[in-house]
Amino acid sequence: MPGAASVAVGFYVGTGSRDEPDELAGASHFLEHLLFKGTEARGARALAEAVDAVGGDLNAYTAHEHTAFHIRLPAEELDLGLDVLSEVVWGPALRPVDVESERAVILEELAMEEDTPDDRVLTLLAEALFPAHPLGREVLGTRDSIVGLGRDGVVAFHRRWYRPANVVVAAAGALDHAAVVEGVRARLGGAEGGEVPVRSAPSRPARPRALVRRRAEQAHVALGVRGLAREDEDRFALAVANQILGGGTASRLFQSVREERGLAYAVHSWVEAHVDTGALVAYAGTAVEHLAEVLALLEDGLRGLAEAVTDDEVRVAAGYLAGSTVLALEDPGSRMARIGEALLVTGSVPPVEEALAGFRSVTPGDVARVARRVLAERPPTVAVLAPGRALRGLARVA
Numbered sequence: 001m002p003g004a005a006s007v008a009v010g011f012y013v014g015t016g017s018r019d020e021p022d023e024l025a026g027a028s029h030f031l032e033h034l035l036f037k038g039t040e041a042r043g044a045r046a047l048a049e050a051v052d053a054v055g056g057d058l059n060a061y062t063a064h065e066h067t068a069f070h071i072r073l074p075a076e077e078l079d080l081g082l083d084v085l086s087e088v089v090w091g092p093a094l095r096p097v098d099v100e101s102e103r104a105v106i107l108e109e110l111a112m113e114e115d116t117p118d119d120r121v122l123t124l125l126a127e128a129l130f131p132a133h134p135l136g137r138e139v140l141g142t143r144d145s146i147v148g149l150g151r152d153g154v155v156a157f158h159r160r161w162y163r164p165a166n167v168v169v170a171a172a173g174a175l176d177h178a179a180v181v182e183g184v185r186a187r188l189g190g191a192e193g194g195e196v197p198v199r200s201a202p203s204r205p206a207r208p209r210a211l212v213r214r215r216a217e218q219a220h221v222a223l224g225v226r227g228l229a230r231e232d233e234d235r236f237a238l239a240v241a242n243q244i245l246g247g248g249t250a251s252r253l254f255q256s257v258r259e260e261r262g263l264a265y266a267v268h269s270w271v272e273a274h275v276d277t278g279a280l281v282a283y284a285g286t287a288v289e290h291l292a293e294v295l296a297l298l299e300d301g302l303r304g305l306a307e308a309v310t311d312d313e314v315r316v317a318a319g320y321l322a323g324s325t326v327l328a329l330e331d332p333g334s335r336m337a338r339i340g341e342a343l344l345v346t347g348s349v350p351p352v353e354e355a356l357a358g359f360r361s362v363t364p365g366d367v368a369r370v371a372r373r374v375l376a377e378r379p380p381t382v383a384v385l386a387p388g389r390a391l392r393g394l395a396r397v398a
Contacts, residue, residue: 001332007173008332009081009180010070011089012340014168015161017141018064018134018274019197023148025134026141027157029062030106030149035069036060037098039087044098047084054080062139065274066344072333075174079183086187089162099151106146113140117385118266118285120212121220125383128210129224129279133202163194170340173332201276202226210383211391219291219386220283223298225374227271227278230345234373236358237366238271238280241305243317244367245269246282250316253282253301263290263297275345280374288390295382302380305371309364318359325355 020027036058038044051058056073069088071081113119123138130136141149171180206226228238246253246269257267269282282302286294328334329352342349384391 001173001335004173004332005075006072006332007075007078007081007171007175008070008072008336009078009085009169009171010068010336010340011085012168012170012344013067013069013089013162014065014166014196014344016063016065016067017137017139018199019161020134020141020157023145024153024157025137025145026106026139027149027154028067029140030102030146030154031092031158031162032060032062032067032069033102033106034094034098034154035088035092037102038093038095040091040093041087043093047088050080051084056081058084064135064139066341068337068340070333070336072173078175078180082180082183082187086184086189089167090187090189090191092158094151094155094158096151099154103146103149106140107143110138110140110143110146113138117214117216117218117220118283120214121222121383121385122281122283124210124212124385125222125224125281125381126279128207128381128383129226130202130277131204131207133204135202135274135277160195161197164188164191165194166196167194168340168343170336170343172335172339199275206378206381208379208381210381212385213388213391214385215387216385218285219288219294219384219390220285221291221295221298221386222281222283222383223295223302223380224279224281224383225302225380226377227280227374228273228370229276229278230273231275232273232278234366234370235273236355237362237370238374239321240314240317240359240362241309241367241371242269242271242280243320244309244313245280245301245305247317248320250320252304252313253284253298256301257284257286257294257297261293261297263287263294267294288387291384291386291390295384299380302371303375306368306375309367311364314362314364314367318362321359322356325352325359 016028054073054077058071060069069085073081127136169184253267257264264284264286267284272279282298284294339349
């Protein structure tokens, strides 16, 4: 991106929370925290000061199928970015004292998630959609697994998965490709080889309901069905279907639940896609007395996709998806993420024109067909977190 003034660099590790055995649940997220606590070359404060001194931004996140460490800084500071990320990924200190201090931080993060009802209801939904499978487990792990995770386990997890064969380095901005390649090669520090995870798709059927009684000002409801794998041929049709359902302010759910009836402030839907499965999810937070009505609207919205959508709905939804894809190309961080995740999953980076053509080729018939496909197996799974009086009539409280 020769007109940019910055560079974004990311190290994408092809291991996430679904690749952890139960006893190591949360290990990927634990490592995400620990790798910023200091390296063999410098401590946590020195890392932070080096990045702050040039106005940079260093961050990370953990997903179900990968963990990413990324930095954005002025273009002339590319070498600093490669230094920092290489130290963090290849040479973390992983000191016992840091393991213990960060354990306490993650336990606080778990407590915060437990106390955040709109997060908690989505965890309940995932557990019901993918029972007894790591995709149904909170990325943070569980309180028991974090308490029981020792330094030796963390070090072994890092040594196994944080190897070049399981890492993609992506960069975008005002940079030279050959210079980045050479810069990464020079900083490998002898690291070589490695393995990639072998994954098993969910085998158990989804549970129909997950209801939890909780004192709260609102009732929180999430509705979901298993969706499509990331590279499924119907992925563009499902993206358009989701946009029509609850992907924006012109969507059916936003208009019916919020604009027309005033039943919720937050109401939206989204698609999750993994290498072998996925999910289509809708969420709303509403007053306790409106729970049944909002749940019915979410269910009607999902079923309605399989019955009829209009040419105008498809035009608006596909136009939004194509336009937002183009706008993201102006941001080095977005471009970095796009190529990093694509290379990690498929080994190649599809042309942007392929995605644009995919969105624009979707027809109303495609939307109805993909909706019928994801709804074919069984009714949607419902998760509700609400005061007890709101749950009466839904099902026995779990």
